[in-house]
Amino acid sequence: MHLDFTTYLIVSVIKDVIFLGALLTIVAYTVWLERKVVGHMQNRWGPTRVGPFGLLQPLADGLKFIFKEDLIPANVYKPLFIAAPMMSLFFALLSVSVIPIGNNIDFTLNGTAYQIPLQITDLNIGLLVILGVTSLGVYGIALAGWSSNSKYSLLGSLRASAQMVSYEIALGLSLIGVLIFSGSFSLREIVNSQAHGHWNIWYRGQFIAFFVYLTAAFAETNRIPFDLPEAETELVAGYHTEYSSMKFAMFFMAEYANMVTVGSLATLLFLGGWDGPMFGPPVLQAILPVVYFLAKMGCFLFLYIWIRGTLPRFRYDQLMAFGWKVLLPIAIANVIVTSFFTALLS
């Protein structure tokens, strides 16, 4: 069913606004969730004052960031200093454009049948777009550290860039097992190939790939246990030492948006996306997939926060050795074993 150009444009803009609004709200409330969960793990309350259960804390934090003084130190390289956080946030938000959150919604209006896919655009190379955007996200960090003209920032950004580039390889290779079974890079196709409980994690034996993917994704998003480049006890604050107020908030939002992207990809690729028991009237059947998807993604966000409150961080040489000497061979072995069994059983 082909829409004409202006209708398609208007529908896309509306979807853009809804998806971006939802993503930024999820990012803000992930910060709240992290502070609450880590607080309870450390036997304290977390935010409780601002609103019931501290639910308005993200709003207060946002206002604080806007009103803080935006300090630009004297010797920084100004164009890149200002552009780097914007680049980071831009690439982090770009991946939401190919993520599907539910089935297509079919309805008839005035006799014509319409179908709205719950995705901004379904590209044939959707997964490659997300990998490409992850690759480009390294620039925000590298240029931020370099333009800050400070040795802590430079060291932090060099370490962070080297870490991200190293773990990108294991990330990409762990997804090849999934692609062997789905036959396409389109995210909707990958989810459809896991319909009716045939999830990639257990029915197609990709559990090792799942753990490799999760580990590599933790390293890509610079979260504990891989957050040496931005750890406070190590390098002051790493590549965002010299940043304040809105620019720092942009780095912060970019990190959490990357977490959300990783959680969404993990559910789409390994946990069957929006697959789950269907019941009820058609209205409920349209909403249930979205609920299942958001619930699974929420589990991954909770996992991120849980690991942050539990594990210590890797030293840098341990981190790099683990990425190259352990994770990469496991990912390659997974590709070999998966393709061997696929060829054997078909």
Added chain:
Amino acid sequence: MHLALFLIFGCICVAAAVNLLVQRHPINSALSLIVVMGSLAVLYLLLGAEFVAAIQVIVYAGAIMVLFVFVIMLLNAGVEEHTHGSKVAMRFGAPGAVLFVIAVVAALLRRGPDEMLPIGAMYGSPEAIGHLLFKDFLLPFEVTSVLILIAIMGAVVLARREN
């Protein structure tokens, strides 16, 4: 629409390439080259080569250029100075280059009416390229893997400290 997109991204390509030559600090040149690669990826998409466009962004703009930016950050060399050799090269090289471009463009546009390429002219899906890579071009594919292995060993040996 196709023409507008081609002209916009073609102009961005050329402008970024000129910026690469004009800038004196190598980090600005590196960022201009990334812009060139990005707009070339869009042009590949206009020609229907979607897998090549994705690979261009992931490998070229996202890995090779990160390597360049790394080395520039690590060596921290600073602004380039104008020596005698570069002034001579610019004085004779720039007009020579313009003449060369005019000659080549005249030769290309004089070929007569040639085929129009519609948008998405040769659709290169990953599956089709995969078929070609693993059937017709299997030997070059395996040879490139050996080439990359040699390059990795070479880079490790070259960058090692002599102590």
Added chain:
Amino acid sequence: MVPLSWYLVLSAILFTLGVVGFIAKRNIITIFMSIELMLNAVNLSFVAFAAHWHQLSGQVFVFFVMVVAAAEAAVGLGIIIAVYRTRETLNVDRVNLLKL
């Protein structure tokens, strides 16, 4: 609808800019980047011709060009780092004697 020759013209312009950069610039990293620019221009020609002759081999060859460019960039940057360690300069005009 864009004629094939316009893609080739763009490729020629980018290639020439790469050649000018290779000859005129003195910082070795910028010279390297001009080489990458030349390779990209050639890639554009390959993809345009693949569309013209309706053969996918042109796009496959772009893949090989990219692999070679990656290998060359890795080794070349290793050489640059090694040269910088001994000569302390990235200006090619100052690296024109075999002995220091």
